[in-house]
Amino acid sequence: MIRLKFDIKLSYEIADSASDFIFNIHAAQTHHQVVVIEQLYLSQPVTPVVYTDLTYGTRYMRLKAAPGPLTVCYEATVDISHHFDSPENLAEVPISQLPSEVLPYIYPSRYCQSDRLGKLVIWEFGHAQPGYRRVQAIQDWVRRRTSFLPGSSNSNTSATDTIIEQAGVCRDFAHLMIALCRAMNIPARFVTGINYGVDTKAGPTDFHAYVEVFLTNRWYTFDPSGISPPMGLVRLGTGRDAADTSFATVFGSVNSFSPVIKIEAIDGPTNGFTLPRYCTEVLSTHAAFVK
């Protein structure tokens, strides 16, 4: 069991008229991720509405803020329990046996044009050992070929752009890995989170994007950008790609400032928690049928 404590501070300056926001900054509530305690602070006297998606435990908070500054602070302590597996046990699931609710994740989406990549994946991964090894080959291909380079991509950058330009940030690594998996008919989806233990080369703690791939009967965690141990990831949102899972969607004339994020791990033999670490087992925090 891992216990992580994080806080997120978002700051905005709203121009002339009241503006709507949809946030996805609450820790997801799942069987594997229990929210021990959480607290929300809003600098304006507004009443947010929080909606919880029952399939994923994702929480969306909507609010309408008045002109002027808006600060949103959220902090939470979560306990994450991982399901561990050996790579050898993880198989690709034939189309005919995929659970119905998994099917949407084999289709293309805004940033993951898997429909265009059929020949490329056969060429690159057609001879790889099916199952976990093929997914790992895809992840390695993305990681080896792509430079982690902040500023090299923008909100319009998609998986096909990243194949061409070979540079991006965590979101681009995730989109590319997802598109390649789907083109091989392996369900894959996009997860946003905060992660503990980010390589300092990647800069200060920020929102992170990683990948879940469906093998055998669970969703397994992959971090193609390789900047942090998958064990240290807190799940916020789950969707097809970044279009589904923005941490903040802003409607109106609003100036946004950089988020400020902190995360720490609680550990020690006395309380039974361990620190996130890189490991050789494969991790999962989401089964097929229950969140």
Next chain:
Amino acid sequence: MIRLKFDIKLSYEIADSASDFIFNIHAAQTHHQVVVIEQLYLSQPVTPVVYTDLTYGTRYMRLKAAPGPLTVCYEATVDISHHFDSPENLAEVPISQLPSEVLPYIYPSRYCQSDRLGKLVIWEFGHAQPGYRRVQAIQDWVRRRTSFLPGSSNSNTSATDTIIEQAGVCRDFAHLMIALCRAMNIPARFVTGINYGVDTKAGPTDFHAYVEVFLTNRWYTFDPSGISPPMGLVRLGTGRDAADTSFATVFGSVNSFSPVIKIEAIDGPTNGFTLPRYCTEVLSTHAAFVK
């Protein structure tokens, strides 16, 4: 009440090895569309698995077929009851009041890059009267500017391509209208169907794609291609765009032949059914909270 009877015949030639198929050719089962009778014929002795999406009543049929020819025939008689409204009554819903399950339809998707169109929609539709009139202005803009031209687009064509090239088929008209609505923060989605009363200029009866837009508290039907009366549409699939709602997704080395589709309307004063016709009211066959 309208009664439509249609049949679909799909033909394939499967090469070397058994291939998976996911079909979405069953009539959707909703409160507004009741399947009176239906029949499925498969030329191979395979057992299909049909999964019904409870939100939309969409039915997906999966099967694995052996090498050689495969014919799939489906016929159904459906009764469609329309909800009618006056344009004056239909308002745009503020972000803060949109039902949660409607939210996914304001985000961009594979073929509807609404995230890139924010300035364009303000320029073109920012001064239109909000509500139904604005949606109608969007539909008119798409229809006036775009030539219905079979062969001018392909499976990679998206809304931004159609703005540039001003030509396409029903699917492209639908993608463009959806992208523009979403860029205005008006939820919009993609529906596939078979439609009665297609303009003969558009060729023989084929699968059709049209649009549903969320106003006030229902999904309203629009056919930006203008090739048929919205009243004559049978719903098959509902999704964000064509990536979600293909009538057939084929996995493997398979040769596909052109679908053969027929549709007729059952009418007459004796049985109480009326013929689909163009009308000035706005139609809906899907409320917000029940399918």
Next chain:
Amino acid sequence: MIRLKFDIKLSYEIADSASDFIFNIHAAQTHHQVVVIEQLYLSQPVTPVVYTDLTYGTRYMRLKAAPGPLTVCYEATVDISHHFDSPENLAEVPISQLPSEVLPYIYPSRYCQSDRLGKLVIWEFGHAQPGYRRVQAIQDWVRRRTSFLPGSSNSNTSATDTIIEQAGVCRDFAHLMIALCRAMNIPARFVTGINYGVDTKAGPTDFHAYVEVFLTNRWYTFDPSGISPPMGLVRLGTGRDAADTSFATVFGSVNSFSPVIKIEAIDGPTNGFTLPRYCTEVLSTHAAFVK
């Protein structure tokens, strides 16, 4: 006659190994633009090679610089004489009568995909009065629809992107106008320069990009961005689009700093020079057959 004096200062930091540069910062030498005096300063003891393109009077300077800092300063005083015409006199030239050397400018290029815009230009400009009035309609369309917004585009942004996103800088305005003219079979090309009298909203003096369109028998000057009087433009490079006319092409691992540019107009009744101003005549500084 107009006399302009400008200087350009470019600064680089060259990493490990000697790097090649191709500059296009010299004032073009044409019948209409005479270089009165010019001076070049290089901070490294390298010998540049300058090549003059005889068709356009464009001058390209190549040099190989050693690791460390490199500063390139160029200053020049040029006398520009304008050919003035009334809009009424300027006609589109039929394809069959276009001078052969003008033909390349009706074809698409890297950033001007005129081949995709055939339907759009017929829709928007098909009914405009042919000749200068149509070109002006194209310029007005670009200027009205597009926001001048530094940071909204990048080196990959092309004319079709600018139609979609409706924002850009002078280079994007120029690419879009060129693409639209070519799609109407009106030859159009890209000119880089320094311009006197830039609107201060557009920031400090910088390299500028504008458009030349071939009408009757000359190339006429248009500035679709509208940020400066066309009379104040000094020509540096001439080509199909920005791919042909970069002020600096750098080969190797080099850090580039922002250019520093100054320009002033020499005037006064005693010396016979006038100040650049907005005027109703149409300007040309390039005939068809002589530069």
Next chain:
Amino acid sequence: MIRLKFDIKLSYEIADSASDFIFNIHAAQTHHQVVVIEQLYLSQPVTPVVYTDLTYGTRYMRLKAAPGPLTVCYEATVDISHHFDSPENLAEVPISQLPSEVLPYIYPSRYCQSDRLGKLVIWEFGHAQPGYRRVQAIQDWVRRRTSFLPGSSNSNTSATDTIIEQAGVCRDFAHLMIALCRAMNIPARFVTGINYGVDTKAGPTDFHAYVEVFLTNRWYTFDPSGISPPMGLVRLGTGRDAADTSFATVFGSVNSFSPVIKIEAIDGPTNGFTLPRYCTEVLSTHAAFVK
């Protein structure tokens, strides 16, 4: 010496009003390709104007045709003498030493977005042996990865599309190889022609597209599609990419039919001509300074 005899028959149906055509179907006239005899037939009594580009020997024919059918037949016999080199002798030329007239061919163009491929070429070819061997590695990469598949691409398909979709026709193979060479700062250009000895898999004789790369001091011939021996190529047009070298550019409402093309080789010991064959030497038919 090789003697080839070919004929081209183009057919059009011109609608309402007289339409302009620009053809590039004449055999180029160069030092290496001598036109022994040629003949042109036009089904309408129009007088074409032929313009010869002095740099490349390309001939452009313009004409205006009346409504109704138009047939254009051209036949020619050409003698081609090849310059042969050993791969070992062919070096990449440093930027600083490239002849000025070669410089345009290191920049991106409509279908060859070399500016986006800087990282990809370093990744794939950065460690290849410079010179001919690197160019050959690029050609092999393109040929191995890309399926020759008529119908898989269209007039909007560019080099970056072909990297993603890994399918195309000769024009797409050529665009991709050119873009990769330019991204490595190796000048490369597009040549159209008719070729003798096409692999029958590629269908009946058609217009062909191939590549010239500048090494040491000449342009060397490469056929990345691999469908014919480079020795059997007749040069028609030379340019940056397909945007420059269309065999027919049509202005107006015209219906085009498929070209009909035939080619044969004249050989035999008595006349001194040899048949085109695959060979291990590298071929050139264009020096740097003379056509």
